[in-house]
Structure formats: structure tokens, C-alpha cells
Amino acid sequence: MxxxxxxxxxxxxxxxxxxxxxxxxxxxxxxxxxxxxxxxxxxxxxxxxxxxxxxxxxxxxxxxxxxxxxxxxxxxxxxxxxxxxxxxxxxxxxxxxxxxxxxxxxxxxxxxxxxxxxxxxxxxxxxxxxxxxxxxxxxxxxxxxxxxxxxxxxxxxxxxxxxxxxxxxxxxxxxxxxxxxxxxxxxxxxxxxxxxxxxxxxxxxxxxxxxxxxxxxxxxxxxxxxxxxxxxxxxxxxxxxxxxxxxxxxxxxxxxxxxxxxxxxxxxxRVNHEKMSKSLGNFFLIRDVLAQFDPEVVRFFMLKAHYRSPINYSDHQLKDARTGLTRLYTALSELPTIPSNKVDPAWKDRFAQAMNDDFNTPEALAVLFELVTESHKTQDIERKHELLNTLHHLGSTIGLLYQSPQQFLQSGTPKVGLSPEQIEERIMARQAAKQVKNFASADAIRQQLLDEGVILEDKPGGQTIWRRA
CATH class of the missing domain: 3.40.50.620 (HUPs)
Structure with a gap:
């Protein structure tokens, strides 16, 4: 209720x-x-x-x-x-x-x-x-x-x-x-x-x-x-x-x-604990912030706080919001291409209980993070997919998790850092180095990418996926 x-x-x-x-x-x-x-x-x-x-x-x-x-x-x-x-x-x-x-x-x-x-x-x-x-x-x-x-x-x-x-x-x-x-x-x-x-x-x-x-x-x-x-x-x-x-x-x-x-x-x-306003000259335009951060990061930042509470704006807060979203999307990346429609009713009820308490989004988001933790614990693939599908379904009810995991994890600050094409070229160069057993060169490429804010993850079968830090 x-x-x-x-x-x-x-x-x-x-x-x-x-x-x-x-x-x-x-x-x-x-x-x-x-x-x-x-x-x-x-x-x-x-x-x-x-x-x-x-x-x-x-x-x-x-x-x-x-x-x-x-x-x-x-x-x-x-x-x-x-x-x-x-x-x-x-x-x-x-x-x-x-x-x-x-x-x-x-x-x-x-x-x-x-x-x-x-x-x-x-x-x-x-x-x-x-x-x-x-x-x-x-x-x-x-x-x-x-x-x-x-x-x-x-x-x-x-x-x-x-x-x-x-x-x-x-x-x-x-x-x-x-x-x-x-x-x-x-x-x-x-x-x-x-x-x-x-x-x-x-x-x-x-x-x-x-x-x-x-x-x-x-x-x-x-x-x-x-x-x-x-x-x-x-x-x-x-x-x-x-x-x-x-x-x-x-x-x-x-x-x-x-x-x-x-x-x-x-x-x-608030900015430095003062209300953001044009009269004080301490405001940030939406379009300027979106030039630096993914739009969903801004939304997540807003929903991390209860809607009635004041929130303090800073780049650090938005980076923290991106870290939280990255954790959710990294978990969702383990879902099959076509997820099931199964939603766990117990987790759905917990999420609804939070939202029905005056739209308590901080508590609702805590439920999403607990879902991620629970999905890591289970070795049952079908159960894992059910939990992750529940995560996706519940996030979507408040306008989150609407991107594909790859789209979010590989997005970065527009016009800053390596392009996806440049990253893929370096990954191919690293794979070529590994094939001729030049592991020092392969490790150097991995480190170069990490220095550019790109994290590599090697998967079974020789596949390498990447995301931005």
C-alpha cells in the first residue's frame, strides 16, 4: 500500500x-x-x-x-x-x-x-x-x-x-x-x-x-x-x-x-552546501553535465537520495554514481542475450515495499545491490538468470537499466579518451602478441589501456571484453 x-x-x-x-x-x-x-x-x-x-x-x-x-x-x-x-x-x-x-x-x-x-x-x-x-x-x-x-x-x-x-x-x-x-x-x-x-x-x-x-x-x-x-x-x-x-x-x-x-x-x-540557483551563479546546465557524464549516471545520482532530501552536487558524487551503476550493469552482462521473463516475487515485494514507503528510492536501490550480491553467490545458472532478470525488471520500473550492459560499460565521457575503434585495435594487437607468446608486449598493452581508463576481461575461448573504469 x-x-x-x-x-x-x-x-x-x-x-x-x-x-x-x-x-x-x-x-x-x-x-x-x-x-x-x-x-x-x-x-x-x-x-x-x-x-x-x-x-x-x-x-x-x-x-x-x-x-x-x-x-x-x-x-x-x-x-x-x-x-x-x-x-x-x-x-x-x-x-x-x-x-x-x-x-x-x-x-x-x-x-x-x-x-x-x-x-x-x-x-x-x-x-x-x-x-x-x-x-x-x-x-x-x-x-x-x-x-x-x-x-x-x-x-x-x-x-x-x-x-x-x-x-x-x-x-x-x-x-x-x-x-x-x-x-x-x-x-x-x-x-x-x-x-x-x-x-x-x-x-x-x-x-x-x-x-x-x-x-x-x-x-x-x-x-x-x-x-x-x-x-x-x-x-x-x-x-x-x-x-x-x-x-x-x-x-x-x-x-x-x-x-x-x-x-x-x-x-x-546544493553546491558546497548552498542551494543551486541562477541568482547565486552556482548552477550547472544539464547539457554541460551530460557532456561529461552518461545521462543514466545523472538519473542514478538523483535517485540515490530520497526525493525530499537535499543533495550535494560534485563531480565526485557523479563518479560515485557511475561506480554504482557499473556494478549493476556488470552483473547484467552475465544475462543471456534473450533474458527470461521470470521475476522472483520475494525480491519484487521487497522492492515494492521500499517504493511504497513515500518513493524511498535509496532503499529500493539497496534491494538492487543485494540482488547482485545474491546472484554472485548462486552456482545455479537458471537461478542466477532469474535473479538478474528480476534486477533488470525492477530497475526499469523507475527508469534505470534501460541500456544494454555493453552500451553502458563501454560508454565514457564524450570526446574524451580512446574511441571504441581505437580500443578494439589495441585488443587485437594484444591478442596477436599473445599468439606469438610475446606476453610482455601483451601485458604492456593491457596496462596502457588501463592507464587510459579501459579495463580488459579475458573470457573462456579467447574472447576479451572491455569496459571503461
Whole structure:
């Protein structure tokens, strides 16, 4: 039975979908004004793992991950580049899709773009104004009146009084209260035409928070099962989503069924124990990391930690992840070309027990390594193949072990080191030396390859296989 840590209740709860057998899940996606970094990769990989496991558990999952394609940062970058908004955002959407494909991520069932849901956003804003939970200020902006939603703060654990006590910013623009947040931004005369839309409140564009409420409700309904995102979105973004969504649908009173049943947040990636972010300048682009490491190594690195825990990034951590994956793939290299379909039910149950405990991937990976150890102990070939087939099957349920062992073991840093053709040439030269009993030369070639990070393994029948260290 699956349990999920619910940020809303701050407890681990047994997962009960609104509709039996079906899961509706929304994840906050990227703001597309630049290339994706490893922080974005963690969000995508974590919730890709969640979707895979839910589907492997028999659920019919409707997975939505949005794209923010209108935003202050996007406008600033487009003006700097002197290019249209649509050209800028499409370029980085294409780059994001390329990164996702390389990381072996499942495509979401729906990938809504904010600019395609302006009418739905305006509909929500209109209902909030009708309920006197939003107002248009003197500067033309439409703002949400936070104090009109008494349960504001229930996701983050922050009360309105605490927020007010900590507020040191003077009321600016047309806001009546410093806690209020913008729903619709009035267009400025200096802003390009492609940054504004007509509305009952004058030309302008949506605020960031209203985008996700409109897209999620349109595609998944007024109540859905799981809403995910990075820990940094818990407040204020997700808190504001709850306030504006429940305010528009149900008013200021309490509701029997919340807007979202389970809120999930993944931990930060840190560099030298500081959060990775563009504002700090300590971020690493996905494409730059993939120029040095196999994409599956990056995925394995992410899954080695529990999704709610912060993880520290370094080349050493990724090298350690490659070592772990190498052990799994080296074991799988002993499988026949056509593996059996037999899966050991006891090991499958142990793996499921770990995954059903709030997607505990560190414990699930420990099961995979124990499977490898068990496969080494047995002398029964049929039993060994069953264990290794179980290893492959279980890894695949969370998006691992999708390459052939040879493909992974012989992959290395792109454009670094010997090519496969060069390695094969040296292996042939070593075999020729052995045939004329020039063992000193053969040993020298083996050592040269080892110095280049290539490990040779001689098999019965004169065959030599190789892998990168």
C-alpha cells in the first residue's frame, strides 16, 4: 500500500486517489528563458520516477507538467536579445525537450503553455473579483486580497499574523496590503506588443501564480490527486495557488475537499552546501553535465537520495554514481542475450515495499545491490538468470537499466579518451602478441589501456571484453 508524505498535513498518508485506479497529477514546470540546470533536472527526474512507479503499480496516470512562457524574466531576456517572445521561448522549449529526451524522461500527457490559457486565467480572476477576494488597484494591477482567505498559510505553516509581523516592505503600487499578490499585471507603455492581452481590466498579462491554477483546473478539474514541484515553490507559489484556486471555486470558507489532496516537494540540489540557483551563479546546465557524464549516471545520482532530501552536487558524487551503476550493469552482462521473463516475487515485494514507503528510492536501490550480491553467490545458472532478470525488471520500473550492459560499460565521457575503434585495435594487437607468446608486449598493452581508463576481461575461448573504469 502506497504512502506519500503530504506537505499539506506534514505527515505520511496512505494514498487514496479521488477516483479509484486513476491518478491526476500536476507538476510545476520550467520558465523558459534559458537552458535547464540540474535543479530543473531533479524536478523532472523525481516526478518521472513517481509517474513510472504509479503506472507500474497499476494506476492510470494523467500527468500534466506546464511551461511558463510569459514572465518578467522572459520579457527582460527577449528585450536584451532584441527578439520576439515566441522565438525566445520556443528555442528554450526545444532545448528543454532535448535535455528531457537525453535523460530518458517520459513525456507528460499534457504540457500546457501559459499563453494558451489566458482566457481561463481571466475567468478565475473574474470570479475572485465577484467574490470580493480580488480588486483592481490604482495602478491598474489586479491583486488577490490575502486577508479574505482566512486559511492562507495552511501549506507552508505560516499564519497571516506571522507574515504581517515579518513584513517590512511598504505598500507599493495599487496594493491595499503588503501581503496581497498580483493576479493581472497592467501593461506598461514601454513593453512590447507581444507581452500584453486584452482584458476587462485593461491590457496586460497574467501574474505567475494564477497560471498554474488555471492550467491545472482546466486539465484536471477542481480537485485532483497530486501537485508536485521543488521545495522553493511551497511558499509563496503553491500557497498562492491554493488561495486563488479555492477562493475562486469555493469562496473564503473551509472546503470538504481541498483543491489538491497530496502536495509533494522535492529537496534542493546544493553546491558546497548552498542551494543551486541562477541568482547565486552556482548552477550547472544539464547539457554541460551530460557532456561529461552518461545521462543514466545523472538519473542514478538523483535517485540515490530520497526525493525530499537535499543533495550535494560534485563531480565526485557523479563518479560515485557511475561506480554504482557499473556494478549493476556488470552483473547484467552475465544475462543471456534473450533474458527470461521470470521475476522472483520475494525480491519484487521487497522492492515494492521500499517504493511504497513515500518513493524511498535509496532503499529500493539497496534491494538492487543485494540482488547482485545474491546472484554472485548462486552456482545455479537458471537461478542466477532469474535473479538478474528480476534486477533488470525492477530497475526499469523507475527508469534505470534501460541500456544494454555493453552500451553502458563501454560508454565514457564524450570526446574524451580512446574511441571504441581505437580500443578494439589495441585488443587485437594484444591478442596477436599473445599468439606469438610475446606476453610482455601483451601485458604492456593491457596496462596502457588501463592507464587510459579501459579495463580488459579475458573470457573462456579467447574472447576479451572491455569496459571503461
Amino acid at each position: 502506497l504512502s506519500i508524505y503530504n506537505t499539506l498535513s506534514r505527515t505520511k498518508e496512505v494514498f487514496k486517489p479521488i477516483e479509484p485506479g486513476k491518478v491526476k497529477m500536476y507538476v510545476c514546470g520550467m520558465t523558459v528563458y534559458d537552458y535547464c540546470h540540474l535543479g530543473h533536472a531533479r524536478v523532472m527526474i523525481v516526478f518521472d520516477m513517481v509517474v513510472r512507479w504509479l503506472r507500474a503499480s497499476g494506476y492510470d496516470v494523467n500527468y500534466v507538467r506546464n511551461i511558463t512562457d510569459i514572465d518578467d524574466k522572459i520579457i527582460t531576456r527577449a528585450l536584451e536579445n532584441q527578439e520576439p517572445i515566441a522565438a525566445l521561448t520556443q528555442r528554450f522549449i526545444d532545448a528543454m525537450h532535448a535535455d528531457a529526451k537525453t535523460l530518458n524522461l517520459l513525456s507528460p500527457d499534457h504540457e500546457p503553455r501559459a499563453t494558451h490559457y489566458i482566457a481561463q486565467m481571466q475567468g478565475l480572476i473574474g470570479r475572485l473579483i465577484e467574490r470580493e477576494m480580488a480588486y483592481q488597484g490604482d495602478d491598474g494591477d489586479v491583486n488577490y486580497a490575502v486577508r479574505q482567505f482566512p486559511s492562507y498559510g495552511k501549506l507552508s505553516g505560516k499564519s497571516i499574523d506571522e507574515l504581517q509581523a515579518g513584513e517590512r516592505v511598504a505598500i507599493s503600487g495599487g496594493k491595499r496590503d503588503p501581503l496581497d499578490f498580483v493576479l493581472w499585471k497592467s501593461a506598461k507603455t514601454e513593453e512590447p506588443a507581444d507581452t500584453r492581452w486584452a482584458s476587462p481590466w485593461g491590457e496586460g498579462r497574467p501574474g505567475w501564480h494564477i497560471e498554474c491554477s488555471a492550467m491545472s483546473c482546466e486539465l484536471l478539474g477542481q480537485h485532483f490527486d497530486i501537485h508536485g514541484g521543488g521545495a522553493d515553490l511551497q511558499f509563496p507559489h503553491h500557497e498562492n495557488e491554493i488561495a486563488q484556486s479555492e477562493g475562486a471555486m469555493f469562496g473564503s470558507g473551509s472546503v470538504d475537499q481541498p483543491f489538491v489532496r497530496y502536495w509533494m516537494h522535492n529537496g534542493h540540489i
